[in-house]
Amino acid sequence: MELTGARVAITGASSGIGESTALAFARAGAHVHLAARRTDRLEAVAEQCRAHGVEATAHTVDVRDGDAVTSWAAEVEGLGGCDVAIANAGVMWLGPLLDMPTDELRHQYDVNVHGVLHTLQAFGRPMRERGRGVLMPVSSVLSVANLPRYAAYCGSKHAVRAMAASLRIELAGTGVEVVHVLPGATESEIHAHMDVSRLPLSTREAKRVPASQVAAAMVRAARRPKAEVLCDGQGRLLYWATRLAPALVDAVLPKAMALRRRR
Numbered sequence: 056m057e058l059t060g061a062r063v064a065i066t067g068a069s070s071g072i073g074e075s076t077a078l079a080f081a082r083a084g085a086h087v088h089l090a091a092r093r094t095d096r097l098e099a100v101a102e103q104c105r106a107h108g109v110e111a112t113a114h115t116v117d118v119r120d121g122d123a124v125t126s127w128a129a130e131v132e133g134l135g136g137c138d139v140a141i142a143n144a145g146v147m148w149l150g151p152l153l154d155m156p157t158d159e160l161r162h163q164y165d166v167n168v169h170g171v172l173h174t175l176q177a178f179g180r181p182m183r184e185r186g187r188g189v190l191m192p193v194s195s196v197l198s199v200a201n202l203p204r205y206a207a208y209c210g211s212k213h214a215v216r217a218m219a220a221s222l223r224i225e226l227a228g229t230g231v232e233v234v235h236v237l238p239g240a241t242e243s244e245i246h247a248h249m250d251v252s253r254l255p256l257s258t259r260e261a262k263r264v265p266a267s268q269v270a271a272a273m274v275r276a277a278r279r280p281k282a283e284v285l286c287d288g289q290g291r292l293l294y295w296a297t298r299l300a301p302a303l304v305d306a307v308l309p310k311a312m313a314l315r316r317r318r
């Protein structure tokens with residue numbers, strides 16, 4: 056897809072991967088339509104995007120609210136239609152699954168699963184009518200791999216991967232592509248919200264790539280769509296190790312994490 060003049064909608068664009076992705080598409084010449092809850096942060100990102108000579112709009116949207124997502128999508132449609140819709144908004148709460156508070160579990164699935172579904176439906180329906188467009192749900196390498204104390208998060212991301220794979224088959228031949236994005240450990244604010252004491256290893260020690268690296272991978276994938284997009288070496292290693300030897304990874308990874316914690 057040619058990105059100059061294309062319209063790109065991004066959820067969770069007020070920080071981290073979404074913010075970097077908005078800037079990367081704006082630099083590539085695309086108009087960007089940004090959604091999240093923190094309006095002031097979104098406005099600041101939109102302002103930076105406009106500096107690249109493109110249109111950029113900020114929309115206060117909670118992706119848990121399907122009607123709000125639909126209204127936002129209708130606004131973008133009114134501007135000429137959305138070419139790429141990126142369902143990126145997400146939260147991460149960790150801890151032993153059996154002990155996690157119900158409100159944390161619900162919130163996590165409402166954002167990470169229902170928020171993605173709302174976005175795919177709201178933007179995917181008009182794309183299917185037009186016979187073109189790219190839907191880009193963002194999950195994680197933890198949509199394939201499993202980690203102790205990440206069970207709720209992994210479950211929500213595995214759901215996104217399964218939906219993306221099935222939707223790709225449903226939409227085959229319609230002109231609408233489904234590109235599933237699986238970031239690995241990435242610098243962002245998501246880690247700031249975590250209670251580190253609940254973790255099996257100190258995430259402060261985890262190696263993370265800049266959010267701009269994930270953003271660049273998404274821009275490349277919008278230009279040349281493919282089924283799955285891995286964004287960094289560590290993520291690629293975990294993805295392929297889990298695909299090829301899942302039982303081995305399930306056995307070895309928690310031990311490796313425990314060793315790391317003791318160091």
Ligand SMILES: NC(=O)c1ccc[n+]([C@@H]2O[C@H](COP(=O)([O-])OP(=O)(O)OC[C@H]3O[C@@H](n4cnc5c(N)ncnc54)[C@H](OP(=O)(O)O)[C@@H]3O)[C@@H](O)[C@H]2O)c1
Pocket residue numbers: 066067068069070071072073090091092093094096116117118119143144145146147166193194195196237238239240241242243244245246
């Ligand atoms: N960072 C990593 O290591 C990593 C690895 C793999 C996958 N991911 C995934 O990448 C995506 C982006 O995360 P990030 O790392 O960039 O974290 P982040 O900096 O915390 O960004 C999360 C974004 O989601 C938005 N958001 C959260 N709840 C929302 C809601 N109810 N409605 C609308 N927007 C909401 C936040 O905006 P507001 O608070 O303003 O609403 C923010 O813009 C997530 O899906 C995450 O699971 C991250």
